[in-house]
Each structure stands twice: as C-alpha cells, then as structure tokens.
Amino acid sequence: MGGRFDAALARGIGNVTRRALGPYQTAIVRIGFATTVLLFLLHEWPNRHQLYGPDSPWGFDLATRFVDGNGAFTVLLWWDSVPWFELVYHLTMVAAVAMLLGWRTRATSVLLMIGVLSLQNRSVFMGDGGDNVIRLMVMYLVLTRCAQVWSLDARRRARWAPGRPETNDPVGIALWAVLGALLLAAMLGGKLDSLVWSLFFGGMWLVHGFWWLVRRNAPGEPRIVSDIVANLVHNATLLVIMAEVCIIYATAGWYKIQGSRWQDGTAVYYPMQLDHFNVWPAVNDLLAGSGLIITALTYGTVITQVAFPFALLNRRAKNVLLVVMIAEHIGIAVLLGLPFFSLAMIAMDIVFLPTVFLLWLGGRAQRATDPVRRRLRGLRGPRPAPPGQRQTAGDRQPAWAENP
Structure with missing residues (x-):
C-alpha cells in the first residue's frame, strides 16, 4: 500500500515539475484577455480622455490623493500631460496586440499589466466586474508560461536546430x-x-x-533546475486562476441566494427594464413578458453559479455547465449590452475547456488561416533552414501550434 502511495506521489511531483500544465488552456486565456483589452480600448478610443485622461471627472489631484492613500499603481499619475496619457494608452494597445500574437510574452505580459493597472487605477469608478477580472488575470498571466503554443514565440523556438540553445x-x-x-x-x-x-x-x-x-x-543542471522552478510557478498560478474562477462564481451564486428577488424568481426582469441595458427593447419586452422564461433564467443563473465548483468533480457535468455559462454570458452581451464584461468572463471560463476541444478548435483555425499564411509565405519567399539542418517539406509546415 505504501509503495503505491509513494509511486503516485512521485508521479504527481513529476507532473508539476517536469512540464507546464495546461499549455493550450493558458494560451487561449492569453488570447482571450488580450483580445478583450484590445477591443475595449479600441471601442473607448473616442472617449479615452473623458474616461482615463485629462478630461476625466475624477481629476488628477483626486486620483493622486486616492492612489497615495491605497498604494495603487498607475503610471498615468507620473505626469499630468496629454502626450503622456496618449503614449500610455496606445502602448497598452500595442502590448495587447503583442500578447494576442504571443510575441515576446515575458516582456509584453508585464507591459500589458502595467497598462491595464495604470488605466483602471487612474479612474477607479469607471470599471465593473469585468474590469476586476481583467485586472486579476493580467497579473496572473505574468507568472505563467502562456506562449508555449499558439504564439509567435513558439514558432520562433521551433525554427531553431535541435540541440542548439536559443541564445x-x-x-x-x-x-x-x-x-x-x-x-x-x-x-x-x-x-x-x-x-x-x-x-x-x-x-x-x-x-x-x-x-x-x-x-x-549553463545548459545542464542549472537549466533543468530553472525549468523546474518556472514550471512550479506556472502550475501554481494556473491553480490560483482556477480557484479564482470557482470563488467568483460560488460567491456570486451564494450572494444571489440571499436576495429576495432571486428567491422569488424575478431578479432577471429588472435589468431588462433599465434604459441603460435595454439594447434590444423588442427582444427584452418579449422575454420579460413571459414569467416562465424570467423564472427559468433567474433560477438557472443561481443554480449554475452555485453548482459550478462542485461540477468540476465530474468531467461531463463540468463541460455541460461550461456550455451553459458561456451561453449565459453571450446572452448578457447581446441583451444587456455588456460585451466586454461577457468577453472577460468567457475568457476566464476557457481555462476549464478540455484539451481535445482546444486542439480541434486550433486545427479549425489553422485550416481557416492556411490560405493567408501561404500567400504571405509566397511574398516572403522560402525561409532558409537553420545552420547544420537540411530543410525538408516537413520543416516548411507551420509551427504555430507546436510545443517548444
């Protein structure tokens, strides 16, 4: 009995030290949150000065006193100037694009975190629940090896000759x-x-x-030890991300249970009647006119959020609830006009998607973009093989989905 336990323990330790777990999950989380940040900044580009810049109602002096009091980080308060604000805002967009593509993610993940924290902490009353999730996740991504697959970094490493260090x-x-x-x-x-x-x-x-x-x-033992430490940090951060998702949903669900409107099944009705969230009045009126639909949506939301942490114990139940929750967030984006909140929540849920589905999704994306890549490759001409390595037909295949 003791021998089996020791063997299982050794296998578990080996799994968390020899490799970074969930490479496809962390890659899709990276892509999801980088896309969310980029789309939000593009959407608010005409209003950026009012939201986070010099024309914000939350003035520079108020923001400075607030940050001095709570120790929040923002580079936008280093100088009170329009050029500095424009530089930070647009560099954050550039960092989001770099993270989306997986280019130099060790550096760009830190730059994206700096940009997001700077904007959000400049005007603290402009955010919602989605912004809180983005703030947490961009900090977590700094500690993950989220560019092992589906990234330009992975493509660059795959081109190096076997056994030759990338120095x-x-x-x-x-x-x-x-x-x-x-x-x-x-x-x-x-x-x-x-x-x-x-x-x-x-x-x-x-x-x-x-x-x-x-x-x-030091490509020998020091490299191995450094890899082990990096894998441990990555795997611990991935565990924290998964725990964060469970805490968010469990807390939201149990707080909803205590609300009288959620108990009587009418809570979903009220936001549909607010002008601020009434994007499709005809659709909202149609849904709000059915007591059965309102009750089902209200109770379904509570049940799904409360049950999600327990559903992780069963793979099939987890996958079913993931589909339901993603559909729920899509409904919130369409019916209530909260697309960026929904995108952030969906990007957070993606960490629990099965690897088989992500590989299928990656294959579909690769086939869809193959014509574009072939055209670009034709414009660039054939890429020379690394020194000492003969280029074959297999070497010319895209390496964007390979694990370095």
Missing part, C-alpha cells in the same frame, strides 16, 4: 536592455517610489536576464 537573440536582448534602462530611470527619477512595485519589476527584469544567462552558459 543569439538580438531583439530579445535589446528589449531587455531598453526596459531595464526605463526601469532604472523611473527609480532614480522618484517616479517608482513604491518599494513593493520596485522589487517586483526589478525582480522580473533580473529573472529574465538570469534565464538568458542560464540558457547561454
């Missing part, structure tokens, strides 16, 4: 050096005066530099 990376080195110089300038200029954030950003910068040195000069 000749001038773009990565230049990016690391520029970000280090900016971090040093912010510290010396007194802009980054928080000890916690200084240690965090400085630590991330040093860790990335240490990782490059290990790959270049």
Whole structure:
C-alpha cells in the first residue's frame, strides 16, 4: 500500500515539475484577455480622455490623493500631460496586440499589466466586474508560461536546430536592455517610489536576464533546475486562476441566494427594464413578458453559479455547465449590452475547456488561416533552414501550434 502511495506521489511531483500544465488552456486565456483589452480600448478610443485622461471627472489631484492613500499603481499619475496619457494608452494597445500574437510574452505580459493597472487605477469608478477580472488575470498571466503554443514565440523556438540553445537573440536582448534602462530611470527619477512595485519589476527584469544567462552558459543542471522552478510557478498560478474562477462564481451564486428577488424568481426582469441595458427593447419586452422564461433564467443563473465548483468533480457535468455559462454570458452581451464584461468572463471560463476541444478548435483555425499564411509565405519567399539542418517539406509546415 505504501509503495503505491509513494509511486503516485512521485508521479504527481513529476507532473508539476517536469512540464507546464495546461499549455493550450493558458494560451487561449492569453488570447482571450488580450483580445478583450484590445477591443475595449479600441471601442473607448473616442472617449479615452473623458474616461482615463485629462478630461476625466475624477481629476488628477483626486486620483493622486486616492492612489497615495491605497498604494495603487498607475503610471498615468507620473505626469499630468496629454502626450503622456496618449503614449500610455496606445502602448497598452500595442502590448495587447503583442500578447494576442504571443510575441515576446515575458516582456509584453508585464507591459500589458502595467497598462491595464495604470488605466483602471487612474479612474477607479469607471470599471465593473469585468474590469476586476481583467485586472486579476493580467497579473496572473505574468507568472505563467502562456506562449508555449499558439504564439509567435513558439514558432520562433521551433525554427531553431535541435540541440542548439536559443541564445543569439538580438531583439530579445535589446528589449531587455531598453526596459531595464526605463526601469532604472523611473527609480532614480522618484517616479517608482513604491518599494513593493520596485522589487517586483526589478525582480522580473533580473529573472529574465538570469534565464538568458542560464540558457547561454549553463545548459545542464542549472537549466533543468530553472525549468523546474518556472514550471512550479506556472502550475501554481494556473491553480490560483482556477480557484479564482470557482470563488467568483460560488460567491456570486451564494450572494444571489440571499436576495429576495432571486428567491422569488424575478431578479432577471429588472435589468431588462433599465434604459441603460435595454439594447434590444423588442427582444427584452418579449422575454420579460413571459414569467416562465424570467423564472427559468433567474433560477438557472443561481443554480449554475452555485453548482459550478462542485461540477468540476465530474468531467461531463463540468463541460455541460461550461456550455451553459458561456451561453449565459453571450446572452448578457447581446441583451444587456455588456460585451466586454461577457468577453472577460468567457475568457476566464476557457481555462476549464478540455484539451481535445482546444486542439480541434486550433486545427479549425489553422485550416481557416492556411490560405493567408501561404500567400504571405509566397511574398516572403522560402525561409532558409537553420545552420547544420537540411530543410525538408516537413520543416516548411507551420509551427504555430507546436510545443517548444
């Protein structure tokens, strides 16, 4: 009995140390949240000055006093100028695009986190539940290896010759050096005066530099140990993300149970009557006119949210509830006009999707984009094979979905 337990324990330890779990799940979460941030910033681009910029009702002085009181992080309060705001806003959009494509995700994940925190903490009363989820997830993604598949980083690593370390990376080195110089300038200029954030950003910068040195000069045991540590951090963060999803739904469901409107089955009726959420008046009136539909939607929402953490114990029940919850969020986006809240929640739910479905989805996406990639490859011409490696027909196949 003890031998079987020891073997199971050894297998479990090996699973969480030898590899980063859920590579496809974390990749699709990365894509989902980067897309959500990008679409939101594009949608609010005409109103950006009123929401987060110099024309915001939450003025610069009020925001400064608020941030000084709670220690929140935002670079938008470093200077009260329109050019600085425009730079931060548009760099956040660029970081979202880079994360969506999986380009230099170790650096761009930190930049995206800085941009999202800066915007949200500049005007704290502009957000909703979806913004809270985005804030948490962009911080979690910094600690995950979310570009192992479906990314330009994975494509770049797959092109390297077998056994040859990826050390000749001038773009990565230049990016690391520029970000280090900016971090040093912010510290010396007194802009980054928080000890916690200084240690965090400085630590991330040093860790990335240490990782490059290990790959270049110590490919043996130090590389293995570094990989183990990175896998442990990734897997622990993935567990935190999954626990966060369960806490959000369980808390929402149990609080709803205590509300009288949720108990009598009429809670869904009232937001449909508010002008702010009444995007499709005819559809809302049709649904609100049926007491059976309103009751089913009200009780179904509560049951789904309360039952979700328990459904994780059964794969089929979990998959069914995932479909129901994603459909619910799509309904909220369409009927109540909350597309970005729904996108954030769907991107959060994706972490529980089965790998088989994600592989099928990736295959469909690859086949759909094959004509575009072939056309681009034809414009660029054939890519030379890495030194010492003969290029074959298989080498010319897309490597965007490979695990490096």
